[in-house]
Amino acid sequence: RKEVEQDPGPFNVPEGATVAFNCTYSNSASQSFFWYRQDCRKEPKLLMSVYSSGNEDGRFTAQLNRASQYISLLIRDSKLSDSATYLCVVNPPPGRRALTFGSGTRLQVQP
Amino acid sequence: NAGVTQTPKFQVLKTGQSMTLQCAQDMNHEYMSWYRQDPGMGLRLIHYSVGAGITDQGEVPNGYNVSRSTTEDFPLRLLSAAPSQTSVYFCASRPLSNQPQHFGDGTRLSIL
Numbered sequence: 187r188k189e190v191e192q193d194p195g196p197f198n199v200p201e202g203a204t205v206a207f208n209c210t211y212s213n214s215a216s217q218s219f220f221w222y223r224q225d226c227r228k229e230p231k232l233l234m235s236v237y238s239s240g241n242e243d244g245r246f247t248a249q250l251n252r253a254s255q256y257i258s259l260l261i262r263d264s265k266l267s268d269s270a271t272y273l274c275v276v277n278p279p280p281g282r283r284a285l286t287f288g289s290g291t292r293l294q295v296q297p
Numbered sequence: 298n299a300g301v302t303q304t305p306k307f308q309v310l311k312t313g314q315s316m317t318l319q320c321a322q323d324m325n326h327e328y329m330s331w332y333r334q335d336p337g338m339g340l341r342l343i344h345y346s347v348g349a350g351i352t353d354q355g356e357v358p359n360g361y362n363v364s365r366s367t368t369e370d371f372p373l374r375l376l377s378a379a380p381s382q383t384s385v386y387f388c389a390s391r392p393l394s395n396q397p398q399h400f401g402d403g404t405r406l407s408i409l
Contacts, residue, residue, distance in 0.1 A: 218395035229387055229400035230340070273339075277395050284355060285330070285391075285398060289339030 189213060190276050192288035200296055203264045207291045209274030210256045218277040219257045221248055223270045224290065230273055233259075264295045299323045303388050303401035310378045310408050318373040318404050320388030327393045329371040330355070331363065333384040340387065346371055347393060378408045 192209045199205050211219075219236040234241065236248040236257050247260040257274055271290040278284060304319045322329065330345035332355075342355030346365040360382060362374040371390075375382060385405050391398040 220397045222397075227385065227403075227405075229403050231400070232397045235397060275398070284342055284345055284353075287332075287340045 189286045190274060190288040192272075192274055192291045194289060194291060196292040196294050198294045198296060199264055201264055201266060203295075204260065204262045205264055205293060206258055206260045207272055207274075207293075208256050208258050209288050209291075210254075211274075211276045211286070212255070213276070213279060214252075214255060215279030216276045217279055219250055220275040220277075221246075221257075221259050222273040222275055222287075224273055225270050233272070261293075264293075266295050266297060269293055269295045301388055301390050301399050301401035303386075303404050305404060306402065307405045308407070310375075310406065312378060312380060312408060314375075314378050316375050316378065318375075318386055318388075318406070320371045320373065320401060321369050322371075322390040322399070323369065324390060324399070325368060326390035326399075327368070328398075329365065329388065329390045330398075331361070331371070331373045332387045332389065333357065333382075334387065335384050343373065343386075375406075380408045382406065383408045 190211050221233040222230040223233045224230040236250045240249040245262045249258045271292045273290045274288040276286045301322045327348045331343040332340040341357045344363040346352045352363050385403050387403050388401040389398045
C-alpha cells in the first residue's frame with residue numbers, strides 16, 4: 187500500500203462548482219499535512235497547511251481526519267484559474283525524515 | 298527573497314556525459330531534497346539530506362550522487378547520463394520542524 191494515496195482524476199467541473207479531493211495516508215504517526223498546487227511543468231507551490239481543527243483560506247477549506255487517516259481539500263466557487271494538479275503532502279513521524287507526496291489529483295475547471 | 302535557487306534551468310546532454318545540477322537555499326533550512334518528475338507522473342524522491350554532512354537515499358537513487366558540505370548547497374550529480382534520466386528535476390528545502398517544503402523552479406534535463 188502506498189504511504190499517501192490520491193485519486194488521480196481528472197476532475198472536470200464547470201466554473202462555480204464545488205469540488206472536493208481526499209488523500210489517505212498509511213502512517214498514523216504522521217505529524218503534519220499540506221496541500222500543494224502544481225501547474226503544468228512548474229514547481230509545486232504551497233496552497234495551505236492542514237490543521238487538526240480544519241482551516242479555511244478564502245474559497246479553500248482543508249480538513250484532517252486522524253481517526254480515518256485522511257485529509258481533504260474543498261474548493262468552492264471554482265475558477266478557471268484553479269485548474270491544476272493538487273498534491274497532498276505528509277510530513278514524517280519522528281525518526282523518519284523523508285516527506286511523502288501523493289501523486290496528485292488533476293482538476294480541470296471548464297467555462 | 299531568493300528562496301531555493303536551481304541552476305541550470307535547461308540542459309541537454311549526450312548519453313554518457315556527466316553533470317551537476319546545482320541547488321542553493323538561503324533560508325538556513327536543515328532539510329534538502331531532490332525529486333524528479335517525469336511527464337504525467339508524480340514526484341519521486343532521489344536523495345535527501347537532513348544537514349551538512351548527512352545524506353540519504355530516496356526512492357530512485359541509482360545513477361545519482363549527492364553531497365552536502367554546507368547547509369546552503371545540495372548539488373545533484375549525474376554520473377553517466379542515460380536517456381531514462383530525461384526529466385524535470387526539483388530541489389526543495391524545509392526546516393526539520395513540521396513546516397512546509399519550498400521548491401526551486403526546476404531543471405529541465407534532456408539526455409540524447
